[in-house]
Amino acid sequence: MKGWMGKFRALFLLGSLSLILSGCGVDKVSALKPEGYGAELLYDLMILSIAIMIFVFIVVMAIYTFVLIRYRQKKGQEDYIPKQTEGNKMLEIIWTVIPIILLLVLAVPTVTAVFDLAEESSDEADIRIDVTSAQFWWQFDYAGEEISTSQDLYIPKGERVYLTMKSADVIHSFWVPSIAGKIDTNPGDNENTMYLEATEEGVYWGQCAELCGPSHSLMDFRVVVVSPEEYEQWVSDMQNADPEAEPETQVAQEGKEIFENNCLSCHAIGSQPKGVGPNLTNFGDRTKVAGIMEPTKDNIKQWILNPNEIKPGNTMPANLVDEEEAGKVAEYLMQLKPSEVTPESAQ
Numbered sequence: 001m002k003g004w005m006g007k008f009r010a011l012f013l014l015g016s017l018s019l020i021l022s023g024c025g026v027d028k029v030s031a032l033k034p035e036g037y038g039a040e041l042l043y044d045l046m047i048l049s050i051a052i053m054i055f056v057f058i059v060v061m062a063i064y065t066f067v068l069i070r071y072r073q074k075k076g077q078e079d080y081i082p083k084q085t086e087g088n089k090m091l092e093i094i095w096t097v098i099p100i101i102l103l104l105v106l107a108v109p110t111v112t113a114v115f116d117l118a119e120e121s122s123d124e125a126d127i128r129i130d131v132t133s134a135q136f137w138w139q140f141d142y143a144g145e146e147i148s149t150s151q152d153l154y155i156p157k158g159e160r161v162y163l164t165m166k167s168a169d170v171i172h173s174f175w176v177p178s179i180a181g182k183i184d185t186n187p188g189d190n191e192n193t194m195y196l197e198a199t200e201e202g203v204y205w206g207q208c209a210e211l212c213g214p215s216h217s218l219m220d221f222r223v224v225v226v227s228p229e230e231y232e233q234w235v236s237d238m239q240n241a242d243p244e245a246e247p248e249t250q251v252a253q254e255g256k257e258i259f260e261n262n263c264l265s266c267h268a269i270g271s272q273p274k275g276v277g278p279n280l281t282n283f284g285d286r287t288k289v290a291g292i293m294e295p296t297k298d299n300i301k302q303w304i305l306n307p308n309e310i311k312p313g314n315t316m317p318a319n320l321v322d323e324e325e326a327g328k329v330a331e332y333l334m335q336l337k338p339s340e341v342t343p344e345s346a347q
């Protein structure tokens with residue numbers, strides 16, 4: 001009976017563990033499924049360190065088991081005391097030198113990777129993007145392109161894109177697990193830099209990785225990786241986006257007016273100087289509303305009416321407009337689609 005219980009417990013533990021760990025391999029959001037240069041570098045380091053740990057574990061357990069069996073107390077030897085020894089120069093040297101070698105095997109590629117990942121842009125032709133974090137969203141300004149956008153970051157596949165990062169308020173951390181490592185964004189003049197180099201097209205999940213307030217866990221963003229040709233197209237479409245363009249439907253036209261009277265003091269459309277709130281130039285192409293909700297009219301309305309209920313602690317004021325007006329503004333925002341290149345292009 002006892003043996004059966006033990007086996008059941010072990011099975012239960014293994015089962016629950018594999019269930020929990022199976023969540024770690026989700027596409028486009030896992031450091032365990034790298035699809036970018038930085039993420040692959042980090043993944044290889046993880047595998048190397050795990051391999052070393054497994055090697056050490058196996059050797060130690062083998063010696064332990066051998067000693068346990070070989071030197072166990074035998075029948076009739078209860079009063080026998082083995083020969084007592086003290087100090088062994090050879091052993092001391094061996095178990096000092098082996099860890100040093102293992103640490104070197106770990107340290108050399110790690111330090112090399114640290115320098116590799118710190119590479120900065122040296123060519124004017126590189127794509128350079130200023131990233132600004134704020135509670136609880138992300139702003140992306142494409143240097144020299146006069147493009148500003150928020151929440152969805154478009155980059156071309158296979159090209160190194162250099163990011164200069166800072167924060168508008170508290171410390172946040174920029175992390176797209178499948179493409180690269182993470183880096184803090186600091187308030188003030190203390191800018192950090194990193195680069196993204198995606199090896200596959202797709203829409204990747206980014207997440208703030210530094211506790212930054214009540215909605216820290218909702219500070220999601222996306223990185224949209226498209227082909228270099230599509231990226232060129234997107235850049236040109238975004239540059240040509242006309243913030244004054246008249247919407248097609250009557251409702252959206254009314255929405256535009258309400259938007260201009262109530263929202264433009266914080267938000268920007270087109271590449272005007274950065275607002276206090278997210279740039280909404282290509283809002284209609286966004287994968288999510290506020291980084292977390294499906295982009296439906298109801299969700300947008302709900303967000304406009306009471307943003308703090310959805311993302312506590314964010315600075316957008318509630319009830320600037322009534323419910324009907326919010327619906328019209330949503331209608332207007334949803335038709336802001338300046339480019340043919342959208343997250344759907346990223347396949």
Ligand code: CUA
Nearest residue numbers: 172208212216
């Ligand atoms: Cu921003 Cu956590």
